[in-house]
Amino acid sequence: MKLDLLRKYKIHPNKRLGQNFLISKTILREIIKAANLKPSDIILEIGPGLGVLTKELAKKVKKVIAIEKDKKLTDILKKELDNDKIKNIQVINQDILKFESSSFNLKESYKLIANLPYYITGPVIRMFLESTKPPELMVLMVQKEVGKRICAQPPKMSKLAVFSQFYGKPEIVKFVSKKSFRPQPKVDSVILRIEPLALTDKRLIKTNRKLFSKIVRAGFSQPRKQLINNFSKSLELSREKVEKWLKEYKIQPNQRAESLTLEDWIDLTNGYCSLS
Ligand code: SAM
Numbered sequence: 001m002k003l004d005l006l007r008k009y010k011i012h013p014n015k016r017l018g019q020n021f022l023i024s025k026t027i028l029r030e031i032i033k034a035a036n037l038k039p040s041d042i043i044l045e046i047g048p049g050l051g052v053l054t055k056e057l058a059k060k061v062k063k064v065i066a067i068e069k070d071k072k073l074t075d076i077l078k079k080e081l082d083n084d085k086i087k088n089i090q091v092i093n094q095d096i097l098k099f100e101s102s103s104f105n106l107k108e109s110y111k112l113i114a115n116l117p118y119y120i121t122g123p124v125i126r127m128f129l130e131s132t133k134p135p136e137l138m139v140l141m142v143q144k145e146v147g148k149r150i151c152a153q154p155p156k157m158s159k160l161a162v163f164s165q166f167y168g169k170p171e172i173v174k175f176v177s178k179k180s181f182r183p184q185p186k187v188d189s190v191i192l193r194i195e196p197l198a199l200t201d202k203r204l205i206k207t208n209r210k211l212f213s214k215i216v217r218a219g220f221s222q223p224r225k226q227l228i229n230n231f232s233k234s235l236e237l238s239r240e241k242v243e244k245w246l247k248e249y250k251i252q253p254n255q256r257a258e259s260l261t262l263e264d265w266i267d268l269t270n271g272y273c274s275l276s
Contacts, residue, residue, distance in 0.1 A: 005076065006050070013183055017070055018116070018117025018118050018120075019049065019183075023182050027180045030173070030176075032056060034174070037057070037111075039060070041062060041110075042062060043057050043065070043110065045114055048091065050073065050076070051077045051080060054066050054089055055084075063089075066091045068092070068094075069095045070093075074091055112128055112137070116141055121140075122160050125164060129194070135196060136195075138195075138196065139192075141189050144190050147190035156258060170193070171192070171193050173190075174191040176188060176189040203266070208273075212265065212266070217234070218234035221234045224256070225256070228254065230257065241275055245271060248271055249264060
């Protein structure tokens, strides 16, 4: 698709920034379809790169705010958009991990869409799900294995799966071959769709989220170890207390964090306060 721009501007894709550009029109259409776009939508895109996805999004929505870490790509994209007289795309040169929604006036609801640089998948998902202004929808290209891990069930839960499933409903909508990118990455991808729960959802209101996060982190502090060891060490509780706390919810002290259900984590959070 836009690979001629690589030549025109003599760009050497930066591996460290995960610059694998999308070249498949079919996959582009699949991302758009998964995002269920409306003319009134505001889109936050991470890593627009050469703007392949950005421009398609802009045709269908009110506004696209695109955050790109690479200064050179940002300048090129701005110039191209200027040439094409496209007015509803705002390109900002910034690291998404330092992004603050308040500084971009994101008062309205928005959708987060990205062909993500893989090295920031986990932090980006956590950051937006835990935000005080989460997106109404996330459509993200992620490595296939990471996507599967996020949607996994016990006994294959991971910390990211617990957080993603607590704050939203993740689903894989499409397998994407590594051949869909240039330069070609080593692994295949998937399009992952996460529908975050509204902040008014009963689950989010009833659970102390800070505590939930602390307990999940403690449980997964050493994923191969038994829960009793992880909890007593990370939460600085006696083994007796941890055992009593776990047994209350019919969890065995020798279980591993990966075997707990989402409900187990919520129960443990709610029961933690009466531990002292
Ligand atoms: N959206 C384009 C596409 O689909 O062809 C490019 C996707 S490429 C996989 C990832 C993009 O994210 C690159 O343009 C890269 O420079 C940018 N990027 C990498 N790290 C970033 C970060 N921390 N914040 C914002 N953008 C980042």
